[in-house]
Every structure is written in C-alpha cells, then in structure tokens.
Amino acid sequence: MDFILDPWPWYVSGPLIAIVMLLLVFFGKTFGMSSNLRTLCAMGGAGKHADFFAFDWKSQKWNLTVVAGAIIGGFVAVTFLSDQKPIALNPETVAALSELGFEKVGAALLPGELYDWDQVWSVKGMSIILIAGFLVGFGTRYAGGCTSGHAITGLSNLQLPSLIAVIGFFIGGLLMTHVLFPLIF
Amino acid sequence: MKFLKFLSVGILFGIILVKSEAVSWYRIYEMFRFEALHMHGIIGSAVGVGMLGLFLFKRMGVKDVAGNSIALPQKKKSLIRYLVGGSLFGLGWALAGACPGPMYVLIGTGNYSVVLLIFAALIGTFAYGLVKEKLPH
Numbered sequence: 001m002d003f004i005l006d007p008w009p010w011y012v013s014g015p016l017i018a019i020v021m022l023l024l025v026f027f028g029k030t031f032g033m034s035s036n037l038r039t040l041c042a043m044g045g046a047g048k049h050a051d052f053f054a055f056d057w058k059s060q061k062w063n064l065t066v067v068a069g070a071i072i073g074g075f076v077a078v079t080f081l082s083d084q085k086p087i088a089l090n091p092e093t094v095a096a097l098s099e100l101g102f103e104k105v106g107a108a109l110l111p112g113e114l115y116d117w118d119q120v121w122s123v124k125g126m127s128i129i130l131i132a133g134f135l136v137g138f139g140t141r142y143a144g145g146c147t148s149g150h151a152i153t154g155l156s157n158l159q160l161p162s163l164i165a166v167i168g169f170f171i172g173g174l175l176m177t178h179v180l181f182p183l184i185f
Numbered sequence: 186m187k188f189l190k191f192l193s194v195g196i197l198f199g200i201i202l203v204k205s206e207a208v209s210w211y212r213i214y215e216m217f218r219f220e221a222l223h224m225h226g227i228i229g230s231a232v233g234v235g236m237l238g239l240f241l242f243k244r245m246g247v248k249d250v251a252g253n254s255i256a257l258p259q260k261k262k263s264l265i266r267y268l269v270g271g272s273l274f275g276l277g278w279a280l281a282g283a284c285p286g287p288m289y290v291l292i293g294t295g296n297y298s299v300v301l302l303i304f305a306a307l308i309g310t311f312a313y314g315l316v317k318e319k320l321p322h
Contacts, residue, residue, distance in 0.1 A: 007204060007205070007206050008201070008204040008205050009226075010205070010222065010223050010224075010225075010226030010227045010230060011226060011230055012205075013201055013204065013205030013207065013227050013230075013231075014205075014226060014227040014228065014229065014230025014231040014232075014233075014234065015230055015231065015234040016197075016201045016205075017198075017201055017202075017205075017227065017231040018230075018231045018232075018233075018234035018235040018238060019197075019234070019238075020194055020197060020198045020201065021231070021235050021238075022235065022238040022239070022242070023190075023194050024194060025239070025242065025249070025255060025257065026242075026247070026249055026250065026255075027190060027191070027194075027249065027250055028249040028250055028251045028253060029191075030257060030258065033284070033285040033286040033289070034284075034285040034310075036285070036289075037285060037303075037306055037307055037309075037310040038310055038314070040307055041307055041310050041311050041314065044307075046311055046314060049311075049314070049315065050311075050314035050315050050317070052313070052314035052317050053311075053314050061188070062188065062191045063191075065188045065191040065192050065195060066191050066192075066194055066195035066198065067195060067289045068192060068195060069191065069192040069193065069194060069195015069196040069197075069198065069199060070195045070196070070198050070199035070202070070286065070289045070290045070293070071195075071199065071289050071290065071292050071293040072192075072195070072196050072199060072293060073195060073196040073197065073198060073199020073200040073201075073202070073203070073290065073293060074199040074200075074202070074203055074208070074289075074290035074291060074292065074293025074294045075199075075293035075294065075295075076196065076199070076200055076293075077199065077200040077202075077203035077204055077293075077294070078203060078293075078294045078295065081200065081203075081204060082203070082204070087206055087209055087211055087212065089211055089212075089215055089220075089221070090215055090220040090221045092218075092220050093211070093214065093215040093218060093220045093221070096218065097211075097214070105211060106209075106211050109203075109206070109208055109209045109210070109211075109291070109294060109296065110209070110210045110282065110291070110296050110299075111210055111211070111282075114210065114282070115210075115296060115298045115299065116298070117298055120298045120301060126301075128280065129281070129298070129301050129302050129305060130301070130305040130308075131277075131280070131305075132277045132280035132281035132302065132305070133277065133281060133301070133302040133303065133304065133305025133306040133308070133309060134277070134305050134306070134308055134309035134312070135273050135274065135276050135277025135280070135281075135309060136274055136277035136278060136281060136283075136284065136285065136288075136302075136305075136306045136309060137277075137305065137306035137307060137308065137309025137310040137311075137312075137313070138270075138273055138274075138309035138310065138312055138313045139270050139271065139272070139273030139274025139275070139276070139277055139309070140270070140274045140284075140285060140310075141270070141309075141310050141313040141314070142266055142269065142270025142273060142274075142313055142320065143266060143267050143269075143270030143271040143273075143274055144260060144261075144266065144267070144270070145260075146274060146284050146285045146286070147228070147278075147284045147285075147286065148284075148285070148286055150260075150267075150271070151228055151232070152228070152231050152232060152235055153235070153257065154260060155232045155235075155236075156231075156232050156235030156236045156238070156239050157235075157236075157239055157257045158236070159259065159260045160262070161260035161261065161262060161263065161267050162260060162267075164264060164267040164268055164271065165267040165268075165270070165271040166271065167268070167271065168267055168268045168269070168270065168271020168272040168274070168275060169271050169272075169274060169275040169278065170217075170275060171268075171271070171272045171275060172271065172272035172273060172274060172275020172276040172277070172278070172279065173213075173216075173217045173275040173276070173278055173279040174217055174275075174279075175272075175275070175276060176217070176275070176276045176279035176280050177214060177217035177218060177279050178217075178218075180276075180280075181279075184280075
C-alpha cells in the first residue's frame with residue numbers, strides 16, 4: 001500500500017491529469033477550472049451588472065459538479081490515502097524559505113505564515129490573501145484560462161494563444177517569487 | 186444520474202492533485218525557483234500524454250458520449266490579453282500558491298481559510314467582467 005500512501009511521482013500524476021482532461025473531452029466538455037469562478041459570479045446575480053455574466057449558468061452545472069467532486073477528492077486523499085509525511089522539497093528551497101522567515105517548511109500542504117487563521121485575520125495576512133485571490137480571478141478571466149484550460153488543455157491541443165498565456169504565467173510567477181517575495185516577507 | 190460521471194472525474198482530479206502535492210504552496214514556490222523537476226514534470230507529462238490522447242481521438246475519429254466529433258474550442262488569436270492576463274494570474278498563483286483547481290481541492294483537505302482566497306478570486310473575476318470592454322484584448 002506504500003505506493004498509494006506515499007506521494008505520487010510526477011510521471012504518475014501528470015499522465016493521470018491528462019486522463020482527467022481527456023475524460024472531460026470525451027464527455028463532450030472541456031477541462032477548465034477557472035470558468036467556475038465566472039459561473040459562480042453569474043449564479044450570484046452578477047449578470048445584472050455586466051453582460052459578461054449574463055449567460056445561462058445552469059449550462060455549467062456539470063463543471064460545478066466537477067468542483068464538488070474535487071473537494072470530496074481532496075478530503076478522501078488526505079483522510080484515507082496519505083501518511084501525512086512532510087513534503088520532500090529541495091533543501092535549497094527550504095533554506096530560501098527559512099531565510100524569508102518561514103518555519104516548519106513542508107510540514108503541511110500550506111504555510112501557516114499565510115493560511116493560519118491568526119495570520120489571515122491580520123492586516124498584512126488578509127491583504128496578501130485578498131490580493132493573491134484577486135489576481136488569480138482577474139488574471140485567469142483576462143487570459144481566458146488557467147493551468148487547466150491553457151497549460152494542460154491548450155498546449156495539448158497545440159494552441160499558440162495558450163503558449164503565450166503560459167509564458168505569461170511564468171513571467172508573473174517568477175516576478176513574484178524572485179523580486180516581490182523578499183519585499184513582502 | 187448524468188452528473189455522476191462529472192462527480193467521479195472531480196473526485197479523481199482532487200485525489201491526484203493532493204497525492205501529487207500540486208496543491209502545496211511549497212511545490213509552487215519550488216517550481217518558480219526551478220529547484221525540482223516535480224511540478225514541471227507533472228505539467229510536462231500531462232501535456233505530453235494529453236497531446237497524444239487528443240491526437241489519437243482525432244486520428245481514430247473518436248466520438249464523444251453525445252456522438253459528436255471531438256473538437257476543442259479554438260482560442261482567439263491575440264497577444265496582449267494572454268500575456269498581460271497570464272502575467273497577472275502568474276503573480277497571484279505564486280503568491281497564493283494555488284490556481285483555481287487546487288483552491289477547491291484545498292477546502293476538502295481541511296484548509297478552510299482558502300475560502301477567503303476563493304472569495305477574493307470571485308471579486309477579481311467580477312471586476313474583470315465590469316472593466317472587460319475597456320481592456321485591450
């Protein structure tokens with residue numbers, strides 16, 4: 001059972017993600033997780049404020065069902081399929097984070113420095129979460145997709161726009177990690 | 186129950202994302218520092234297998250469950266929206282350590298403060314909808 005309980009290597013996980021994408025295509029849909037944010041806005045009545053949300057959100061119920069499944073899957077994986085071992089990060093990554101003031105690096109999925117409730121309710125912590133979330137929501141819609149829609153589906157389908165988007169993902173990600181992190185933390 | 190297949194795919198997706206540690210903030214940080222093959226290998230092998238799968242679907246004339254030919258929507262040609270929108274998302278992805286798939290999965294793993302992140306992402310999406318017509322695409 002160790003091969004289930006241990007973290008799965010990239011060469012198992014990557015092809016499995018491709019199978020998720022191919023299954024959705026076979027079901028006549030596409031793999032795009034950020035579209036659900038637009039659907040949820042539409043559900044909440046955002047169509048009254050912008051035409052972008054004035055569409056029949058019920059046509060996207062299938063994708064919200066995928067989201068519900070993903071939440072259940074997350075629960076199943078941590079509850080029944082994990083041994084809760086620390087994440088085997090590169091020691092250089094751990095050292096870099098320690099230098100920024102992070103403790104217990106890799107002990108959990110998320111750093112307490114960002115996601116613990118007492119951090120979240122501090123002015124700085126709340127600002128970080130809100131700004132990060134805003135950028136994800138705004139950026140994915142402007143770019144027309146996220147990691148699932150552009151990086152996995154778009155690149156698999158040889159779409160040049162997706163390649164440009166993925167280059168953008170990395171421009172932003174590298175800027176944040178290498179330039180902005182030392183200023184924030 | 187026509188939604189059962191979508192629920193099952195979602196459950197599979199959630200399990201894979203946790204077991205691959207792709208939902209971990211630390212793995213995203215490590216990826217953007219190029220200090221491990223892990224995340225690049227996941228995305229790279231997903232794209233490789235995905236490419237092969239889509240190629241075979243088309244080559245073998247596979248039909249979807251409704252009997253339609255497999256045809257993915259083509260993304261509109263443009264530069265600015267992909268580059269600027271992509272970069273904005275990249276900034277958020279690196280800071281939050283989660284993209285829109287993992288955000289939901291993390292709720293299931295018991296990291297409930299992620300709900301605030303999703304709330305902020307909804308505000309960001311809503312803001313885009315408001316200013317969409319004024320942005321270059």
